[in-house]
Amino acid sequence: xxxxxxxxxxxxxxxxxxxxxxxxxxxxxxxxxxxxxxxxxxxxxxxxxxxxxxxxxxxxxxxxxxxxxxxxxxxxxxxxxxxxxxxxxxxxxxxxxxxxxxxxxxxxxxxxxxxxxxxxxxxxxxxxxxxxxxxxxxxxxxxxxxxxxxxxxxxxxxxxxxxxxxxxxxxxxxxxxxxxxxxxxxxxxxxxxxxxxxxxxxxxxxxxxxxxxxxxxxxxxxxxxxxxxxxxxxxxxxxxxxxxxxxxxxxxxxxxxxxxxxxxxxxxxxxxxxxxxxxxxxxxxxxxxxxxxxxxxxxxxxxxxxxxxxxxxxxxxxxxxxxxxxxxxxxxxxxxxxxxxxxxxxxxxxxxxxxxxxxxxxxxxxxxxxxxxxxxxxxxxxxxxxxxxxxxxxxxxxxxxxxxxxxxxxxxxxxxxxxxxxxxxxxxxxxxxxxxxxxxxxxxxxxxxxxxxxxxxxxxxxxxxxxxxxxxxxxxxxxxxxxxxxxxxxxxxxxxxxxxxxxxxxxxxxxxxxxxxxxxxxxxxxxxxxxxxxxxxx
Ligand code: GLN
Numbered sequence: 174x175x176x177x178x179x180x181x182x183x184x185x186x187x188x189x190x191x192x193x194x195x196x197x198x199x200x201x202x203x204x205x206x207x208x209x210x211x212x213x214x215x216x217x218x219x220x221x222x223x224x225x226x227x228x229x230x231x232x233x234x235x236x237x238x239x240x241x242x243x244x245x246x247x248x249x250x251x252x253x254x255x256x257x258x259x260x261x262x263x264x265x266x267x268x269x270x271x272x273x274x275x276x277x278x279x280x281x282x283x284x285x286x287x288x289x290x291x292x293x294x295x296x297x298x299x300x301x302x303x304x305x306x307x308x309x310x311x312x313x314x315x316x317x318x319x320x321x322x323x324x325x326x327x328x329x330x331x332x333x334x335x336x337x338x339x340x341x342x343x344x345x346x347x348x349x350x351x352x353x354x355x356x357x358x359x360x361x362x363x364x365x366x367x368x369x370x371x372x373x374x375x376x377x378x379x380x381x382x383x384x385x386x387x388x389x390x391x392x393x394x395x396x397x398x399x400x401x402x403x404x405x406x407x408x409x410x411x412x413x414x415x416x417x418x419x420x421x422x423x424x425x426x427x428x429x430x431x432x433x434x435x436x437x438x439x440x441x442x443x444x445x446x447x448x449x450x451x452x453x454x455x456x457x458x459x460x461x462x463x464x465x466x467x468x469x470x471x472x473x474x475x476x477x478x479x480x481x482x483x484x485x486x487x488x489x490x491x492x493x494x495x496x497x498x499x500x501x502x503x504x505x506x507x508x509x510x511x512x513x514x515x516x517x518x519x520x521x522x523x524x525x526x527x528x529x530x531x532x533x534x535x536x537x538x539x540x541x542x543x544x545x546x547x548x549x550x551x552x553x554x555x556x557x558x559x560x561x562x563x564x565x566x567x568x569x570x571x572x573x574x575x576x577x578x579x580x581x582x583x584x585x586x587x588x589x590x591x592x593x594x595x596x597x598x599x600x601x602x603x604x605x606x607x608x609x610x611x612x613x614x615x616x617x618x619x620x621x622x623x624x625x626x627x628x629x630x631x632x633x634x635x636x637x638x639x640x641x642x643x644x645x646x647x648x649x650x651x652x653x654x655x656x657x658x659x660x661x662x663x664x665x666x667x668x669x670x671x672x673x674x675x676x677x678x679x680x681x682x683x684x685x686x687x688x689x690x691x692x693x694x695x696x697x698x699x700x701x702x703x704x705x706x707x708x709x710x711x
Contacts, residue, residue: 174311174443175340175342175343176304176305176310176311176312176313176343177311177312177313177343177344177345177440177442178300178304178312178313178315178336178337178340178343178344178345179198179312179313179314179315179344179345179346179347179436179440180315180317180333180337180344180345180346180347180378181194181195181314181315181316181317181346181347181348181349182317182321182330182346182347182348182349182373182378182380183317183319183320183321183348183349183350184320184321184322184348184349184350184351184365184366184369184370184372184373185320185350185351185365185366185368185369186320186351187319187320189349189350189351189386190349190386190413190420190423191245191316191318191349192213192243192244192245192248192249192316193245193248193420193423194347194349194384194413194423194427195211195245195248195249195314195316196211196245196248196249196251196252196253197252197423197424197427198314198347198424198427198432198433198436199211199249199252199253199255199312199314200252200253200424201424201427201428201432201433201447202312202433202436202437202442202444203253203254203255204433204447204448204449205433205437205444205445205446205447206444206445207311207312207437207442207444208309208310208311208312209253209255209310209311209312209313209314210255210256210261210303210304210306210307210310210312210313210314211246211249211253211255211257211261211303211313211314211316212260212261212262212263212299212300212303212313212314212315212316213242213243213245213246213249213261213262213263213316213318214262214263214264214296214299214315214316214317214318214329215243215262215263215264215265215318215319216264216265216317216318216319216323216325216326216329217264217265217266217318217325218264218265218266218269218325219264219266220264220266220267220270221233221240221241221242221262221264221266221267222241222242222243222264223241223607227474227477227480228474228476228477228480230243230244231244231477231478231479231480231482232244232247232479232480232481232482232483233636234246234247234250234482234483234686235609235610235634235635235636235683235686236257236258236259236261236610236634237257237258237610237611237632237634238258238259238610238611239259239609239610239611240258240259240261240262240609240610241609241636242257242261242262243262243318244479244482244483245316245318246261246262247482247483247486247686249261250686250687250689251486251688251689251690252424256306256307258306260299260302260303260306261303263296263299265325265328268292268295268296268299268328269292271295272286272291272292272295288328288331289328289331292328292332293328293331293332293335296328296329296332296333297332297335297336300313300315300332300333300336303315311442312440312442315333317329317330317333320369321348321369321372321373321376322369322372327376330373330376330378331376331377333346333378334376334377334378337378342441343440345381345382345436345439345440346373346378346379346380346381346382347380347381347382347383347384348369348370348373348380348382348383348384348403349383349384349386349413350365350366350369350370350383350384350385350386351365351366351385351386351387352365352366352385352386352387352391352395352399352412353365353387354387354388354389361387361391361392361395363395363398363399363402366383366385366399366402366403367399367402367403370383370402370403370404371402371403374404379404379405380403380404380405381405381409381439382405382409382410382411382432382435382436382439383399383403383405383409383410383411384411384412384413384427384432385399385410385411385412385413386413386414386415387412387413387414387415388414388415389414390412390414391410391412393407396410396412408435409435411427411430411432412430413426413427414426418459418460419456419459419460419489421452421455421456421459421690422456424449424452425449425452425453425456428447428449433447451691452690452691455493455494455690455691456493458493458494458496459489459492459493459690462492462493462496462497462498463496463497464495464496464497464498464705464708465497465498465499465500465708466497466498466499466500466523466524466701466704466705466707466708467499467500467501467502467522467523467708468488468499468500468501468502468522468523468524468525468526468701468704469501469502469503469504469519469522469524469525469526469542470484470501470502470503470504470525470526470527470528471504471506471509471519471525471526471527471538471539471542472503472504472505472506472527472528472530472535472539473505473506473507473530473534473535474530475503475504475505476505481528481685483683483685483686483688484526484528484556484685485501486685486688487684487685487688487693487694487697488501488526488697488701489690490688490689490690490692490693490694490697491688491693491694491697491698491700491701492701493690493693494693494698495698495701495702495705497701497705499701502518502522504518504519504538504542505535505538506534506535506536506537506538506539506542507534507535507538508538509535509537509538509541509542510537510538510541516541519541519542519545520545520549522551523551523552523704523705523707523708524551524552524553524554524676524700524701524703524704524707525542525543525545525546525551525552525553525554526553526554526555526556526559526700527539527542527543527553527554527555527556527558527559527562527563528556528557528558528559529556529557529558529559529636529637529683530557530558531558531581532581532582533581533582533583536562536582539558539559539562540562540565540566540569542562543555543562543563543566544566544570546677547566547567547570547671547674547677550674550675551675551707552675552676552677552700552703552704552707553676553677553678553679554676554678554679554696554697554700555678555679555680556679556680556683556684556685557635557636557637557680557681557682557683558637559679560641560668560669560679560680560681561579561581561590561591561639561641562679563669563677563679564577564590564591564641564645564649564669564679565577565578565579565590565591567649567652567654568588568590568645568649571649571652572645572648572649572652574587574588574590576588577590578590578591579591579592579639580592580593580639581638581639588645589642590641590642590645591639591640591641591642592639592640592642593638593639593640594640594642594665607635607636607637607638608635608636608637608638608640609634609635609636610634610635611632611633611634611635612632612633612634612635612660612661612667612682613630613631613632613660613661614630614631614632614633614658614659614660614661614667614668614682615629615630615658615659615660615661616628616629616630616631616657616658616668617655617656617657617658620655620657620658620668620670621657621670621676621678621699622657622658622668622670622678622696623657624699625695625696625698625699626695626696627695630661631658633667633680633682633683633684633687634682634683634686634687635681635682635683636683637681640665640666640681641665641666641669641681643664643665643666646666649669653671653672653673654669654670654671654672655669655670655671655672656668656669657669657670657678658680665681666681667680667681667682668680668681675703675706675707676699676700676703678696678699678700680696684696684697685697
């Protein structure tokens, strides 16, 4: 049977949760034994989001093969088992880069290179590459970033129009729109949805299903209206109301409206029965937890709700697993130093997490947090930059090396505890030049890390330039640091922990990228368990 394609577009406004919706629908099909693949097409001109500020773009999600991608891939990972790779995210920048390189090579010799067909052909090629990257893929979800009507997404929409025209029976379009409730008028408004469907029609795309993001479930009259104006069956107008407690309720909500069955019918897909028992159980414990901990997150992009997306999700997964509500207190690290009140507020929580980050702003606030956690024996979890912080703090306050620092923060400092290693020094460009993607790490069997993972060899994803400088390893070991994870066949330090501390552990990699609601990450579980113990002692 030929591979089927589901295109997901967005209308009216951005931030409707297209990624979450795509992931939820894919999860339902996967649960029915249909193997899926996911592709996000991003209309911006950056080659990847790796060089964008987290305030601009939110988190950069990293795949095993080292692609720096859109955070929607994180949703795909958490909801599905689809393969995620360089073939799962393409941007306008990448598409043009490929076409221009081909042009320079002479591949189009004699021709004028144009948006149609050369750019659109390249987009279609990306869709096919994603579909054929593994055997057995039955359905490919293609999510188009941005909102219909944006100038920059036009080539993508034109490409999917052509693609669909070439495979009429194998494609459907899902259009996710916003149906606002106007409080002053006391009315629900379908006009913006009508207009965005109209705009799609002008491009030559008629949606098969319209998903309506709305505050409350839509009455039939509104569904009928949308059906009439937008050329879709009434049954295919589905509401995706704001979920009450958790984003993990979305698939259940869509399943109740039989969206998965409808898609299988439309695409003539053979499917198995659905079984959401495990998912429902997870939701139950997530929504009605019996225990509670308070975790302080000390970072500098906390004002952007998506900048640490995967970390928040990984904490949620561990919380659901341990039947524990995780109250999160966010602290802007640069404010901690200046504001004594805030400093007191930071104290006495059940655990601290210092996430990844770049640049010197806010460094001291994070170091103070690590010092406090170490001295007061409060659980501390450092991730990437959070590990650099743990190493710098230990060097400064235990080894008494007052100039200990990372060369990222102070290139000429006397004690370069964190540094760019010799063989990395040729790096000149900033895009795509970090240690990226999955690396194997060997664990010490007598460590907290091993106790969490319960295995000796692990694979985790990286995104950083600077490394722990092994020159300081022996000194730290003498004072109670255990370097419990070492890069396989190498000497690079991947995990450091304290021996005489309930749980102070940091990792050079990003465990949060590999946590799923049904398979929470072992380190996040161990961290929350330690926080629970701390709480009980209070
Ligand atoms: N800025 C640090 C580095 O590049 C840490 C990066 C991170 O936290 N992801 O090494």
